[in-house]
Amino acid sequence: MSQPSNPDRDSDLNFSDLTPGELSFGAVYFDGLTSRDRPAQVQVSGQTLLVRSEGLEASYPVGGVSVEPPLARLRRVLKLPGGARLETDDRRAIAALERRLGRNAGLSLVQRLESRWWVALASLLGVLAFTFLFIQDGLPALAGVAAQITPPAVMATLDSQTVQAIDSQYLKPSSVSPARQAQLRQEFAALALERGGPYRFRLLFREGGDLVGANAFALPGGTVFVTDELLTLAKNDREILGVLAHEVGHVQHRHAMRQIYQGLGLTLMFSVVAGDVTSAASVAAAVPAFLLSSGYSRQAETQADNDAGQWLMKRYGTTRPLQDILKRLTLQDGPEVGSRVMDLLASHPGEQARLTHLQAIEAAGGK
Known part of the structure; x- marks a missing residue:
């Protein structure tokens, strides 16, 4: 069973090996009923999201999956129909899923900018300049x-x-x-x-x-x-x-x-x-x-x-x-x-x- 990816790096998955329109990434699965977390493998093919974990195989319509906006370097979160959720550090895969669904485009850009120190410095200088002019x-x-x-x-x-x-x-x-x-x-x-x-x-x-x-x-x-x-x-x-x-x-x-x-x-x-x-x-x-x-x-x-x-x-x-x-x-x-x-x-x-x-x-x- 595939384990969740390392939180300090993006997924090593070669996307060129996947069938066009297909995504695959490791995640942590929560069933929404207990606090137990289980490693899971997620595959997105067409309009279906498939989750495989210990004794579990469940599919969900992609359109019913909610992708929470990125927040700093915290895990990305997918909310599934019925109250279950997935957490993953594979930002590249989630970014690809967001592009497919047309979700969080602006916030994803903000998250990428926040990760660059020179952008943060420029923003600080901009705020100071704006405050002075105001x-x-x-x-x-x-x-x-x-x-x-x-x-x-x-x-x-x-x-x-x-x-x-x-x-x-x-x-x-x-x-x-x-x-x-x-x-x-x-x-x-x-x-x-x-x-x-x-x-x-x-x-x-x-x-x-x-x-x-x-x-x-x-x-x-x-x-x-x-x-x-x-x-x-x-x-x-x-x-x-x-x-x-x-x-x-x-x-x-x-x-x-x-x-x-x-x-x-x-x-x-x-x-x-x-x-x-x-x-x-x-x-x-x-x-x-x-x-x-x-x-x-x-x-x-x-x-x-x-x-x-x-x-x-x-x-x-x-x-x-x-x-x-x-x-x-x-x-x-x-x-x-x-x-x-x-x-x-x-x-x-x-x-x-x-x-x-x-x-x-x-x-x-x-x-």
Whole structure:
């Protein structure tokens, strides 16, 4: 009786000795009723698969035989009608049977590729390259799309939760008088109404302290913080409104939402875009630190500056208010610019590039 082939090599059977259309190979037979295994000889001729073993000779229709896909260097498995099975290390014979039956063509190719070290190395390098490109280009692109389709209600919930976290950890109550706050809120409301959009714009005043300093920043849903220190630094309301117009630009282009998606990952992206308000609330604790410690891209800052410059030209006929306060911020921070959390200049285009851009808007008459 023929024994199963050696698991470390293919069958020594010379296929040219077989009748055309005939296959023969050694295997281990399991009857499906007990755990006993028996060596067997298998012959495939025409549409019949014949199994001969100790005290057994059984035939099965080839069409009723299931060939399990290859898995690494494990034995190939044939499932026979009635629950019996065959296991064999003769990969060449099973490959020939698969070709005849038209089964597992793609998976057999995968198994052959897996057995070659250079293919595995190339695959690893390919995965690493894809991961790098996805992080560099793919994730920002996905974040941009997700930011644009995020429901306003989700952003409003995120704003509400984030304000609570910011007030408890980062900022202090403002010392600006209620009358002054009311005046600036009225001017900001007119600005926001003019700019439009499905956002619940509101202006909050806080003391920045050493951590935040003279600053203003926007949350995704339209909540804009301005610090007492920035109000003190500004020479007039036009400068303050220039900064607020810049922050409104960030909201309208959903820059903060895009930054959150890029920083906090795909899971948040899919859950929030789907309208899962609970997910939005659950990540709110992580959002303040992220928003306050990460600057926008140069493209985002230029876009917000452009919006603010266009608004200033329309309202006052000049971009000087924003230029002036940016210069003053630079002089105040000096070489340490960027050390404060979410500074108006941190991670932004250089001061001169921003001023040149604002001057170009003015030279073009706001067009």
